[in-house]
Amino acid sequence: MHVLVNAAMSADGKLASYRREQLRISGEMDFDRVDRRRAESDAIMVGVGTVLADDPSLTRFDRNHRDAVGGTGVPARIVADSQGRTPLDAALFDGSAPTYVLTTEAASSDRLEQLEKAGATVVVAGKERVDLTAALSELERDGIETLFVEGGGELIFSLFEADLVDELSVYIGSLLIGGRDAPTLADGEGFVDEFSNLILIGVERLDDGVFLQWSVE
């Protein structure tokens, strides 16, 4: 599976303010780029923190680009949600695209049944925290070969920690958010010595920000 992580951050590396409300950092050009990358992907993934904060639908993508690259149907939506906290009335369950909830043995069977009734395909992987390696293997068996991850910081760090990321793309907007509790591009525990090393493969000015692209060593 090819895993591309994408996010928009402020000049000081924040994904949102400490209030964790959805914030528009990208400009039009970056959103167009994101819509093309979504169109090239079999699935779009977020963490449940992002679902609770943003209630994303993840259905916007460039239809013409998808047709041009030979993509069929619509990209699936995936949420990493250890305890099944995704609200049953979340936009992810609007029926417009297949939706997977990756969860764990810690989620109650009642809750998982409710999520399935809401339209989710539930994948149980791991005891307390979603075992991302196992879950992504399961998705691969379902034909998902290209995964576009749109945050947030906890999920992004875990994917790097599990050595699952092939590419990282970041739009840096011209604003400073600040706040020690504001989410950053990679949160979690953080690395102490063996850091993820990146190879810079693209730099571009988009609107009044900068788009950076790395492959992962």
Ligand SMILES: NC(=O)C1=CN([C@@H]2O[C@H](COP(=O)(O)OP(=O)(O)OC[C@H]3O[C@@H](n4cnc5c(N)ncnc54)[C@H](O)[C@@H]3O)[C@@H](O)[C@H]2O)C=CC1
């Ligand atoms: N500017 C941008 O591009 C984006 C900004 N955001 C912002 O980021 C914030 C949400 O980010 P976070 O709080 O970091 O939440 P997150 O979206 O990374 O979700 C983290 C949650 O996912 C669940 N999870 C399950 N298995 C996991 C695993 N193996 N590793 C990590 N998490 C796992 C846990 O319940 C964990 O609390 C919101 O404020 C949102 O608006 C989110 C996405 C993109």
Ligand SMILES: Nc1nc(O)c(N)c(N[C@@H]2O[C@H](COP(=O)(O)O)[C@@H](O)[C@H]2O)n1
């Ligand atoms: N690329 C990008 N730029 C920003 O400024 C953002 N705030 C985000 N957020 C991500 O997009 C999701 C919402 O997508 P839909 O509106 O549902 O299409 C949001 O949940 C974040 O993952 N992205």
